[in-house]
Amino acid sequence: MMRYVMTLLAALMLWTHPAAAQNGPLRLELTEGVIEPLPFAVPEFVSDDSAGAELGRRIAEVVAADLTGTGLFREIPQDAFISRVTSFSSPVQFADWKAINAQALVTGAVTMDSSGKLVVRFRLYDVFAGQELGDGLQLVGTQDGWRRIAHKVADQVYSRITGEAPYFDSRVVFVSESGPKDQRAKRLAIMDYDGANVSYLTGSSSIVLAPRFSPNGDRILYTSYESGFPRIYVMDVGSAQRRALEQQEGSMSFAPRFAPDGRTVVYSMTRGGNTDLYSMDINSGAGTRLTTAPSIETAPSFSPDGSRIVFESDRSGNQQLYVMPAGGGEAQRISFGQGRYGTPVWSPRGDLIAFTKQSKGRFHIGVMRVDGSEERLLTASFLEEGPTWSPNGRVIMFTRETQGVQGSASLYSVDITGRNLREVPTGTGASDPSWSPLQD
């Protein structure tokens, strides 16, 4: 995706208050205790012309939707506003925003530069302190890219108020599904994190499974049956060009995931009915066998520093989670609760492992610390699996499938506290999400 950056230079300008406080008193600490969403107002971004005004209205909507979607913020509806923002440069009437209890206020302006580029400026105010929170920013992009600019604005607001890294300007690759369960058609699709801008990366003539982003989001690993047998492919996101990875004759390979170096791939290969973990240099195809047990070893995921791999194995008799050195070697079991544990994924912060748990006929998405302690189940339903982390490690997206003849799969997201469970709109059935890193 980097190739597109060239055409879209953007500049940040500090056009006001260069010394404004970056950490005002408005601060939302994301702890277990945060229940009451912080009220905010985002008036339509102002513009001098009607085309800009329409974009200004839509950008404000996306900013508000991003913030509201976290469950941490609450939008004050426009019809409650006392002040109308008609000029970006006019002083803010703080009393009017205080009166409706807007603790945070986001104002913005939309213009087109001489080359037709979209120029968006915004400011974030701490209403009760009566001052700006951080500096005003200017973002420049194509008009078609207005949603990304809106996500960038919301990322700034989220980070300045929570002190956390953001995640709105990100994408999700997933498997789009259609048709009944016994003839389900599957194809790779990619979208913005909020379900907008869906586009397809493959056709549906072969089963495709479990796409995974590379560390910088430029490539996708996935499993396809296009040869008649499960095999791993790597696709360039920008061009949709793909190639099959090296595979031993008579074997099946699946469950690939990149190492943080973006060059090493860890995956499962099955030979003679036995499934073990291997790693491969994606350029040379040179492989290393990491496990040699007669049990099933699959669903590997690297720690963010690349030193360790968490995976699932039924070597104890049923599926449990294990951690081993990235080059193989002795594995430590980390899951000890009742039930079966699978699809472990190391969080981008390194502190937690998300997993799927099966217990008493139900499926759960949960998190535990890297040593297996403090297990916490976040969700429960008939069938759900395959967690993926938001770039900042605060949100998990996963697949939920409903039961029976009419059963279908869709994507959900949930906060790591277990709050704010939401369905992600995808238009079609959807499974196997993989969240990209934050875009540049």
Next chain:
Amino acid sequence: MNYLSKTILLCAGMALAACSNPDRFADGSGGAGGMYNGAGAGMAGSAQDPASPVYFQQTVGDRVLFAVDQSTLSSEAQATLNGQAQWLMTNSDYSAVIEGHADEQGTREYNLALGARRANSVHEYLVSRGVAGNRLKVVSYGKERPIELCADEACYSKNRRAVTVISAVPSS
């Protein structure tokens, strides 16, 4: 706050190559992908002809079932496979793909590996009964291709299966 740098690069047109035509791959096929699971599609011969793949499928029996999370062959399964082995030895021009499947009560990757175990159990048994290993291939579909859709054991028990699919065209 470390991103609050003096410059922000925005590639707002990123992946426009994909966005400009969001459905380049609209093949309208809704294709199932993979092979048919013994639907009889395209199979040569009639059920009355003992040398036909249809006879293999319908009379010999093309599939064996497994217990939850297991890949061991029951005595009933072994009886079916004895018939399969005999048919394959008699009709030595045909090759076969053994498809392993799992019910939906499991995670996707694990079920792929479990389906492979089941297909391999059948493969090993047929070879032990004299079928040449190079006539047989194995593939796992995990839980991707159930044949029964209800969410209880009556359906799950039929989905936990290994199906021996005879190549419609003799391999030699």
